[in-house]
Amino acid sequence: MTPPAVAWIDHPAAVALAGRHRVRAWEAIPWLLALAFYFAFPKYLGFGTELLITILFALSLDLVLGYAGIVTLGQAAFFGAGAYTVGMLAKRGIWNEPITGLILAAAVAAAIGLGSGLVLLRTGGLTLLMLTLCTMALLEEAANLAHDYTGGFDGLDSLPIAPLLGRFEFNPLYPTTQYLYVLAVLFVCFVFVRTLVYSPFGQSLTGIRENTLRMHAVGAPVRRRLVLAYALSAAIAGVAGGIWAQANAYVNLGTLGLDRAATVLIILVLGGYGRLYGAFVGAVAYMALAHFLSKIYPTAWQLGLGLLLVVIALFARNGILGLTEAAARRLRAPRAIS
Amino acid sequence: MTAPLLETRALCRSFGALTAARDIDFSLEAGARHALIGPNGAGKTTFVNLLTGVIPPSSGAILMKGRDITRVDQARRVKLGIARTFQINRLFRRLSVLENVYIAVAERVGAAPSMLRPAGARRDVVDEAMQVLETLKLTADAGRRISELPYGRQRLVELAIALGLKPEILLLDEPAAGVPSAESHIILDAIDGLPRDIGVLIIDHDMDLVFRFAQRITVLVGGAVFATGTPREIGADPNVRAVYLGRAGHG
């Protein structure tokens, strides 16, 4: 390849593009906070573990919804697929090693994502939304029908998960191992998603989301990219589901339900989709609120949640991060009237 | 005699009872500057959509350098060297000018599927995108979002994306449409400066632009070729005048 006549290394726009992916100092904060939580609130590690798993699940949705622009109400299909993979293998004594179990969960979920994506992503809009819903509902019904394998409505409990790395046991009463394990897995998956988002592939997903017709017109194989993104996000959701089953030693139909799918969507939008850290912000905000309100005043919780969604849809569609971005912009550069 | 760069033979397209393209024979040579004109609804944009593969023809053939590409899909035709701009901008409005062109160049050189290295690490793609911007004098705006630019400069980015694809055939659908007259010279200068070896087809209503730019003109009326010739021949043709004057009332 002949070198260009003039190298544009110093042009500010080129510099900005080249440095977009660099890790910024504040990006360490969520991880430091998570570690601090471990030492500061040992009694709340069960809640903390659930929170970290929710972040991972919301991250998977951000990849497919926030970056690829695919509106799906069926993401829980992959969560449940991963959970049941781990659960069924462990319950029947076939396989209970945790780390490889996660890899299996990811593989099964990715396969389902690839298969369904190839077929569903030929459609768009409302039809696609319906199809993702129906696929998830179909999976839930199938799990219900195969109750000999899946435990049906009651699910599978007391899953015998082997100790992590042969040494660290999963103790349901003292979830110290679970918490650090989930944190490590979340970190690895996050690094993967972050790399993906800043890669040329991620850039093309943004292009597809912003202007699909234009992407066709520059020769991008749009459907192939979308299916790939869909399958990758399914894999991550599968890891989230698998680790949920491992941490709770339990799996049931709720992992495949509309409730879980709708909740993760609300969480991501609350935090702000397409912004990588929206999953973190949304999960913390939602679960903190839910923890305090939903048990004490369940009806008021539902009313408040509904109101929040209406307000977000009307006035704050980019969630908490979107609001902070807008506020920061307004503080930084008061615009002159043009 | 070598085959023309782009050619259609008896190209037809109907939408139910409506015939949008009727038996169109057309050819474009390398280095050509060809204009397609005609009254509103004559089927000009439909023709470009047929050429780029956005819609399939009802009958007829499209050939590129003698090879039949009638069944080739849109993305593949881009890879073969056909690029277009749209009548209304289709840009990535929330991305910067540089990122817009980067996406096009990345697709062309095959960098786009890469998942594990950062986009900015592909210096070759960044440099080439900046070069395209330089030929259109857009480097000053390279870091600005599309939504912040005046419409005329946005239109230039539309052209930049097409050029980033290094096409052999460039189809421009009303390149100056919507551009305020104070800015339209930017577009015209850019068109004048297009690489000499690519074949360019421009659709437009602006007769000044058409006569300034074209070596050959095809007039399309009611989906069919009404006349073809040099600008002088078309300008002098009384039938062409009648077709335009007769429809002077329409917008």
Next chain:
Amino acid sequence: MIFGVDVASMLLGGVAAGMVLFIVSVGLSVTMGLMGFVNLAHGGFAMLGGYAIALAMRQWGLGFVPALGFGFVVIAALSAVLERLLYSRLYRATELDQVLFSIGLVFMMIASVTVLVGPENQPLTLPSYLRGQINLGITQYRTYSVFLIVVGILIVIGLWLTFERTRAGAQIRAAVDNRRMAESLGINIGRLFTVTFAFGSGMAALGGGLGAEFLGLDPQYALKYLVYFLIVVAVGGLGRVTGVFYAALLIGVLDFALKKYVPSGGTAFIYAFTILLLLWRPQGLFGTKST
């Protein structure tokens, strides 16, 4: 002969259920086809209507038919207000925003009803002339099922006449096919939307009341049957009254037949059927492909 009667009564039940599905879903189909708005709160209007009707009968002693009319009017008015104040702001919004908004709205509806009335199932006692069985030649049939079928047929005929023969109907059909063209023809799209939305929600209310007897009536109604309404709309084709009618009958009969002959796995079959159908024809059985 016994087998034939069995099948017939099952068909009857399925068709009656289909009629209720149709009455609830037709409004959703038209508003989604007309306004392109994904309204997941539609089931909520059906629920609110059912509650209005049941309560009117119980608290004020209204007759069944007057209560139905009451429910229709109240919910139509409420939805018109919501449309003007809230829905209309989101017509140009993304699908995601519409989904979030309507989910939020239905949560608020469910919570309000739970607080104001209570979480239990609301009983709706049918008037005596609709209970029991009626003799129709060959054998006895449930009177209420026959009633539902008759009502459903009257409604579909009425709607068909409205759409095909009146100017308002023509305007709606034009706007569904091509909104910009309809606007340029001088049709007041805003008012058309409000009226259509109100009418569709009123129909949902009617369906909620009519179906309460066998679908039940509790706050979860709004979400429990939402998937069915969406399936009927998607399978029938957006904005097509006849499409929704046939799709609703099909789903109703399928559901009844499956419940009887394949008790477990019936729902799975309906999901699989919907998936395959939408893959084969994304625009539904009667919808038109968008250009």
